[in-house]
Amino acid sequence: MNQSSSLTSSLKFSRCSKKLVTRIFFSLYVCLVMFALFNFKGRVQITYPSYMFQKTKFFCQIKEKLGPVKLNMYSNVSLLKVRMRHKDVLLGGEWKPPCRSWQKLAIVVPYRDRYHHLLQLLDRLHAMLKKQLVHYKIFVVEQSGKDKFNKGRLLNVGVVEALKDQPFDCFVFHDVDLLPEDDRNIYHCNENVHHAISALDEMRYHLLYYNNLGGVVIISKDNVFRANGHSNSYWGWGNEDDDFNARTMEIGLMLTRPPENIGRFKMVRHAKLWRESHGYELFLTWKSRWMSDGLKQLNESMYKVVSVTVNQLYTNVTVDFGPAPLQMTTPGPKDTRVSYFWFLNFYFP
Ligand SMILES: *[C@@H]1O[C@H](CO)[C@@H](O)[C@H](O)[C@H]1NC(C)=O
Numbered sequence: 001m002n003q004s005s006s007l008t009s010s011l012k013f014s015r016c017s018k019k020l021v022t023r024i025f026f027s028l029y030v031c032l033v034m035f036a037l038f039n040f041k042g043r044v045q046i047t048y049p050s051y052m053f054q055k056t057k058f059f060c061q062i063k064e065k066l067g068p069v070k071l072n073m074y075s076n077v078s079l080l081k082v083r084m085r086h087k088d089v090l091l092g093g094e095w096k097p098p099c100r101s102w103q104k105l106a107i108v109v110p111y112r113d114r115y116h117h118l119l120q121l122l123d124r125l126h127a128m129l130k131k132q133l134v135h136y137k138i139f140v141v142e143q144s145g146k147d148k149f150n151k152g153r154l155l156n157v158g159v160v161e162a163l164k165d166q167p168f169d170c171f172v173f174h175d176v177d178l179l180p181e182d183d184r185n186i187y188h189c190n191e192n193v194h195h196a197i198s199a200l201d202e203m204r205y206h207l208l209y210y211n212n213l214g215g216v217v218i219i220s221k222d223n224v225f226r227a228n229g230h231s232n233s234y235w236g237w238g239n240e241d242d243d244f245n246a247r248t249m250e251i252g253l254m255l256t257r258p259p260e261n262i263g264r265f266k267m268v269r270h271a272k273l274w275r276e277s278h279g280y281e282l283f284l285t286w287k288s289r290w291m292s293d294g295l296k297q298l299n300e301s302m303y304k305v306v307s308v309t310v311n312q313l314y315t316n317v318t319v320d321f322g323p324a325p326l327q328m329t330t331p332g333p334k335d336t337r338v339s340y341f342w343f344l345n346f347y348f349p
């Protein structure tokens with residue numbers, strides 16, 4: 001009798017405790033979901049290196065009041081005038097602040113045939129970066145010949161050749177036709193990948209899409225090597241920037257941008273919405289290629305340095321890639337595609 005009553009009571013208890021346990025689990029689960037929802041962050045973070053303005057004994061402190069500048073894109077800049085304005089720049093396009101710089105930047109500009117744009121960019125960058133008290137050097141990497149432009153490979157060459165020159169710790173990949181409109185847009189590396197553009201005049205001061213990473217990309221040396229640089233395989237315009245973006249996602253980097261009122265740019269060309277169609281084809285296979293196709297793969301058989309010329313405002317690295325392959329859609333037989341879901345999620349997160 002005694003025994004059986006104790007048995008039923010223990011049974012009751014276990015039933016009761018089971019319910020309790022499920023309830024606790026359920027409420028915990030709800031809490032977790034709520035927590036996740038409220039802490040949801042897209043990949044993009046707005047950042048600003050305000051430490052550069054703070055008082056410090058050891059590093060440069062920006063004391064000058066910085067702000068937006070008026071740019072006249074139709075002005076006739078001449079080499080002579082730009083040179084006169086930047087007499088303090090060292091040969092090869094290098095400048096050092098009179099204090100200890102936070103970082104050492106290599107500005108890599110992939111280039112061909114846009115001399116007027118280049119002059120405007122050089123004038124603008126030298127003016128801005130000097131105010132930001134950073135130690136930097138500008139490398140213009142020019143693709144010789146008339147074959148299709150291979151921007152990714154030019155950027156990889158820029159990294160390799162710049163590091164032969166000096167141990168830079170931060171890289172700025174800069175399109176020749178984009179001019180920063182605000183001196184407060186500090187070019188600097190953080191532990192993520194920094195997109196210096198948050199608003200483009202061509203797009204009525206918007207971006208093409210939220211997860212966009214192109215035009216002016218700033219990334220530390222360590223991270224650019226972890227991502228294996230850019231793909232060497234995109235010939236012609238389009239998608240090499242998306243490919244690089246996917247790589248930075250793969251190694252777990254967030255994407256940072258300056259506040260929208262600061263990250264404003266003028267685009268001198270007209271934005272091309274139409275991309276090479278093989279670009280998307282190739283991009284779909286990025287995941288099976290990224291470890292091999294990139295900075296590590298780059299060797300003397302993939303490019304020849306035609307000349308390295310030290311100019312007053314920049315270092316001119318001219319390279320020859322040989323002819324572009326006839327067959328542009330080059331995913332190899334072993335390349336596999338990412339899912340369309342991944343693809344959609346990339347453009348519309
Ligand atoms: C720029 O230079 C061109 C020719 O060199 C001249 O025709 C034009 O008027 C100049 N524009 C301005 C704004 O000075």
Ligand SMILES: *[C@@H]1O[C@H](CO)[C@@H](O)[C@H](O)[C@H]1NC(C)=O
Pocket residue numbers: 297298299300301302
């Ligand atoms: C250079 O890279 C190409 C293509 O990846 C490869 O076939 C070749 O063996 C490499 N050459 C050297 C010297 O590493």
Ligand SMILES: *[C@@H]1O[C@H](CO)[C@@H](O)[C@H](O)[C@H]1NC(C)=O
Pocket residue numbers: 118140142307309316317318
């Ligand atoms: C860079 O150097 C090459 C070869 O010396 C030359 O043809 C080209 O015009 C130069 N480009 C610039 C932008 O200085």
